[in-house]
Amino acid sequence: MSKIVDLILSPKQASDAKFYTPIVARELRVKESDIALLRIIKRSVDARRGALKVNISFEAYIDNEELPAPLHFDYPVVVGKPEVIVIGAGPAGLFAALRLIELGYRPIIFERGKEVVERGKDIAKIQRNQGVNPDSNYAFGEGGAGTFSDGKLFTRSKKRGDYNRALQRLVYHGASPEILYEAHPHIGSDRLPRIIADMRNAIREAGGEVHFERRVEELIIRNGNVEGVVAGGDRIEARAVLVATGHSARDVYYMLNESKVRLEAKPYAMGVRIEHPQQLINEIQYHRSPEMEYLPAASYSLVAQVGGRGVYSFCMCPGGFIVPAMTDAGESVVNGMSPSHRNSPYANSGFVTEIRESDFAHLTEKYGALAGLVFQQQLEQAARKEAPENQTAPAQRVADFVAGCCSTSLPKSSYVPGVVPSRLDEWMPQFMSMRLREAISIFDKRMRGYKSNEALVVGVESRTSTPVRIPRDRDTLQHPEVAGLYPVGEGAGFAGGIISAAIDGERVAEMIASVGLN
Numbered sequence: 291m292s293k294i295v296d297l298i299l300s301p302k303q304a305s306d307a308k309f310y311t312p313i314v315a316r317e318l319r320v321k322e323s324d325i326a327l328l329r330i331i332k333r334s335v336d337a338r339r340g341a342l343k344v345n346i347s348f349e350a351y352i353d354n355e356e357l358p359a360p361l362h363f364d365y366p367v368v369v370g371k372p373e374v375i376v377i378g379a380g381p382a383g384l385f386a387a388l389r390l391i392e393l394g395y396r397p398i399i400f401e402r403g404k405e406v407v408e409r410g411k412d413i414a415k416i417q418r419n420q421g422v423n424p425d426s427n428y429a430f431g432e433g434g435a436g437t438f439s440d441g442k443l444f445t446r447s448k449k450r451g452d453y454n455r456a457l458q459r460l461v462y463h464g465a466s467p468e469i470l471y472e473a474h475p476h477i478g479s480d481r482l483p484r485i486i487a488d489m490r491n492a493i494r495e496a497g498g499e500v501h502f503e504r505r506v507e508e509l510i511i512r513n514g515n516v517e518g519v520v521a522g523g524d525r526i527e528a529r530a531v532l533v534a535t536g537h538s539a540r541d542v543y544y545m546l547n548e549s550k551v552r553l554e555a556k557p558y559a560m561g562v563r564i565e566h567p568q569q570l571i572n573e574i575q576y577h578r579s580p581e582m583e584y585l586p587a588a589s590y591s592l593v594a595q596v597g598g599r600g601v602y603s604f605c606m607c608p609g610g611f612i613v614p615a616m617t618d619a620g621e622s623v624v625n626g627m628s629p630s631h632r633n634s635p636y637a638n639s640g641f642v643t644e645i646r647e648s649d650f651a652h653l654t655e656k657y658g659a660l661a662g663l664v665f666q667q668q669l670e671q672a673a674r675k676e677a678p679e680n681q682t683a684p685a686q687r688v689a690d691f692v693a694g695c696c697s698t699s700l701p702k703s704s705y706v707p708g709v710v711p712s713r714l715d716e717w718m719p720q721f722m723s724m725r726l727r728e729a730i731s732i733f734d735k736r737m738r739g740y741k742s743n744e745a746l747v748v749g750v751e752s753r754t755s756t757p758v759r760i761p762r763d764r765d766t767l768q769h770p771e772v773a774g775l776y777p778v779g780e781g782a783g784f785a786g787g788i789i790s791a792a793i794d795g796e797r798v799a800e801m802i803a804s805v806g807l808n
């Protein structure tokens with residue numbers, strides 16, 4: 291049996307096996323050469339006060355002990371099995387499809403975007419200010435919105451079993467086993483595409499179908515039952531359809547609305563991306579310790595209540611880049627990502643405040659359940675007006691944003707298409723800018739130097755969660771009024787992040803298998 295050893299080490303001791311293996315051997319009273327396998331099962335940095343420490347749990351296998359078996363997922367051939375249509379090849383759609391295969395169903399995926407390598411080329415064009423393909427960009431295409439991202443794999447889901455299985459599936463398809471033990475696991479934008487491609491190959495090898503550049507234009511619904519979809523002009527029939535289209539597919543919400551499928555407006559959050567030099571964040575978080583060099587790029591997570599609402603950092607990307615995440619060239623939308631080594635000189639984070647239904651009540655009469663979506667789009671279009679050239683984005687120095695003055699020059703930024711000076715504090719709705727400004731001052735007290743003039747706010751961080759929910763019955767996971775229609779993942783309002791979307795996809799697949807296709 292393996293042995294667990296919990297230690298508190300210095301950053302240097304924890305940084306390399308050559309430092310920590312002798313310490314573990316001493317602790318176990320064995321020779322270093324007797325340790326057949328040593329793996330870290332949990333690691334977190336404690337930078338709260340005093341000297342920096344790393345809390346670390348090791349699992350050690352001593353010679354002659356049985357080593358852990360590699361994980362295996364079995365995907366049986368499903369040719370000829372009952373078919374299920376999956377719209378969208380994001381984490382929700384892909385994990386649903388793989389789980390359906392395990393349970394003996396044949397998934398047929400329709401994805402509006404391109405396969406991941408071709409998609410990468412369209413993303414490069416956006417970065418070079420060469421236009422935005424509305425079906426192939428940071429939000430749309432194989433792997434969904436998280437493919438060219440930090441690949442952070444946290445979830446608030448309490449079900450450890452589901453969480454571990456999702457991580458293990460990622461490892462089976464090529465992710466580093468480190469994600470199984472890191473306290474804050476992430477994959478990195480350079481590694482995610484290979485994993486996604488491996489999942490697609492597994493689906494096809496098992497006899498499932500994956501169709502790229504096939505946007506679903508219509509749902510076929512008769513007498514309250516879904517009967518299939520129309521994609522690329524073709525009619526494809528199935529008794530179960532998963533809508534896993536993510537929160538950026540505005541046309542899907544409009545299509546459902548026109549088909550009289552009930553939707554609901556919901557609160558969400560919007561704000562800016564905030565970017566600091568990574569060195570500054572390291573110095574603040576690691577207290578300028580001489581051992582800083584042995585630690586990973588520092589991150590932070592901040593939350594405050596301002597004027598009765600939450601303001602918080604969101605999707606923080608240490609050593610990362612701000613990316614142009616719009617699906618339409620007429621909008622300025624930013625998000626963040628990091629490569630696996632988190633080694634860019636910048637630290638960026640979403641910095642957002644709650645948007646409540648009362649904020650877009652003036653749009654409800656005209657747009658009904660889509661009012662929040664229209665409000666979101668209006669902010670993105672306002673941001674584009676401030677930076678009209680290609681995919682440039684409006685930006686302001688953080689201290690100027692708080693002081694309410696214009697930035698005549700801007701510091702360097704990781705945002706490749708370019709930033710343009712703009713008074714974000716003036717054109718953003720006042721209830722938002724007021725809260726964001728106040729929160730920055732509050733956070734500056736917790737992280738001295740956060741309100742730096744070397745830092746930037748960039749507009750706008752608007753796609754945090756869906757402004758529209760596609761309701762589903764708690765027991766059947768189907769739309770309450772359309773049998774066979776399964777809203778899944780982030781776009782339906784049942785997930786917020788890669789892993790929770792993946793878990794939701796698996797959950798819906800299991801529901802289909804448990805009730806069968808009537």
Ligand SMILES: Cc1cc2nc3c(=O)[nH]c(=O)nc-3n(C[C@H](O)[C@H](O)[C@H](O)COP(=O)(O)OP(=O)(O)OC[C@H]3O[C@@H](n4cnc5c(N)ncnc54)[C@H](O)[C@@H]3O)c2cc1C
Nearest residue numbers: 378380382402431434435436439442506536779780787788
């Ligand atoms: C730049 C960026 C960085 C991010 N970083 C992280 C991170 O580090 N960690 C994290 O947990 N989350 C991150 N996210 C959020 C995460 O990507 C999403 O929460 C997650 O991808 C949602 O999964 P989903 O499957 O529900 O939807 P999506 O991933 O949005 O997938 C939906 C898919 O449906 C397709 N589609 C849409 N409409 C149609 C149609 N009509 N027909 C056919 N196909 C259609 C889309 O092309 C897309 O591929 C990031 C997002 C972005 C944009």
